[in-house]
Amino acid sequence: MPPSLRVRRLDRYVAAEFIGPFAATAAGFLVLLLTGPIFQLTDMLVVRRASVATTLWLLALKLPETLSIALPIASLFGTLLSAGRLVRDGEMTAMRTSGLSVLRIGTPIVALGAAISVGAYLLNEYVVPVANHRYETELRRAMQADPVPAISDNVFFRGSPEQWFYVRRVDRASRRLFDVIVYELRPGTFPVIYTAREGWYEGRTWHLSGVTMKQLDRDGFVQLESAMARYELTLPEPAEDYLGSQKRTEEMSRRELGEQIRRLRQAGVVARAMMVDYHFKLALPVSNLVLAVLGLPLSLYGRRGGRAFGMAASLGLALLYYVVFALSRSLGNSGVVDPLLAAWLPNVMCLAAAAWLYVRAEWAA
Structure with a gap:
């Protein structure tokens, strides 16, 4: 043989x-x-x-x-x-x-x-x-018992095809939000990132305070940055519905998680656990x-x-x-x-x- x-x-x-x-x-x-x-x-x-x-x-x-x-x-x-x-x-x-x-x-x-x-x-x-x-x-x-859970720490959820949200912590009893990031895609221009120290929600409206707005260029660098005392967002659905669509890292693929980390980096946040x-x-x-x-x-x-x-x-x-x-x-x-x-x-x-x-x-x- x-x-x-x-x-x-x-x-x-x-x-x-x-x-x-x-x-x-x-x-x-x-x-x-x-x-x-x-x-x-x-x-x-x-x-x-x-x-x-x-x-x-x-x-x-x-x-x-x-x-x-x-x-x-x-x-x-x-x-x-x-x-x-x-x-x-x-x-x-x-x-x-x-x-x-x-x-x-x-x-x-x-x-x-x-x-x-x-x-x-x-x-x-x-x-x-x-x-x-x-x-x-x-x-x-x-x-x-509770169809919409309290949001976990450091999770993303999607508000619309053009908007992604990151909230470090939510107090649902007082409806307060802490360390909020809104990543917004705008047709015909480059993404805009809003970061807020805190805020609160009522129905479909989010009231954010201590806001920094960053306009990105095509390479992902900050082209324009400005501060705002207040910023309001009106979403298509109530806030509780969006909080219920949250995703933990275990519910995201590696590709999805990498994309979320990239958005956080653009907003100046180091998501070490992610x-x-x-x-x-x-x-x-x-x-x-x-x-x-x-x-x-x-x-x-x-x-x-x-x-x-x-x-x-x-x-x-x-x-x-x-x-x-x-x-x-x-x-x-x-x-x-x-x-x-x-x-x-x-x-x-x-x-x-x-x-x-x-x-x-x-x-x-």
């Missing part, structure tokens, strides 16, 4: 070993992570008397976000369990004896990890934001590939522990990864670490550990 044919057959064999544990782990963690939403929705079904169809629909809307969280864990588990099985049965040793490196043997797993990362990015970009926004809307409708979430929307899908790369050399240390080692190492690494993930996110939000570094720090640490383990494995061979 030609060597190239033997290598292709080897690649198919290693890939098949990975797919089974990966799929089983993804399904298991998907069910496990859905436990919280299931308890919440069951309470709504019993206490709020929501229909079974509505409850099941809400649960289905939580599936995309939950799956995006389960995929990196499944990639790690799949790698450690499949490669660990090859090590335990002596097949990895036989492959390395024939002159193949650990990385070459694991190339199918790395390729599958890359494919999973691409799929996870597409899921997070096009499915998760829509499902999350629909979930929040349907949940408010089903609860019926920038951290923007970078995490790419770093999290890539973690599928990173954890698969890390799992390959780590599996070599499970000769004696077998499947128990793979399970324990997977759980330990998954826990450590998400602890570092949460810590770096907090450091980025607080300004201690640059948002880009905060998002990619867990992946960089995993890749550094993987490189060290690969070097040790090849030297020991």
Whole structure:
């Protein structure tokens, strides 16, 4: 049999070993992570008397976000369990004896990890934001207690095709607005940005005070700036309707979030928390590939522990990864670490550990 044919057959064999544990782990963690939403929705079904169809629909809307969280864990588990099985049965040793490196043997797993990362990015970009926004809307409708929620901190909503609004905080009891930005597109001219320290709303009218108006040029630079003591906006719909159309970062795609950050920068606002979430929307899908790369050399240390080692190492690494993930996110939000570094720090640490383990494995061979 030609060597190239033997290598292709080897690649198919290693890939098949990975797919089974990966799929089983993804399904298991998907069910496990859905436990919280299931308890919440069951309470709504019993206490709020929501229909079974509505409850099941809400649960289905939580599936995309939950799956995006389960995929990196499944990639790690799949790698450690499949490669660990090859090590335990002596097949990895036989492959390395024939002159193949650990990385070459694991190339199918790395390729599958890359494919999973691409799929996870597409899921997070096009499915998760829509499902999350629909979930929040349907949940408010089903609860019926407060159809328009109090606006969260640092969120955007759209008033019309030409207007976007950012409000740092809203006190709905007094109808007061704090740190308001209005981004307005005007036909035939360049955008105008209004920033106000505070204001209040009544019906369809917004009354803003301490306003600065900035006229932008075609390159996004401020062409004209002026101050106004008062500024009023009359919108097509009542303010409460607009506040109800708010979107959190979890309900925006990476492209949408990047656009909102750009508008805030033009208004002179540094949205650090949004920038951290923007970078995490790419770093999290890539973690599928990173954890698969890390799992390959780590599996070599499970000769004696077998499947128990793979399970324990997977759980330990998954826990450590998400602890570092949460810590770096907090450091980025607080300004201690640059948002880009905060998002990619867990992946960089995993890749550094993987490189060290690969070097040790090849030297020991």
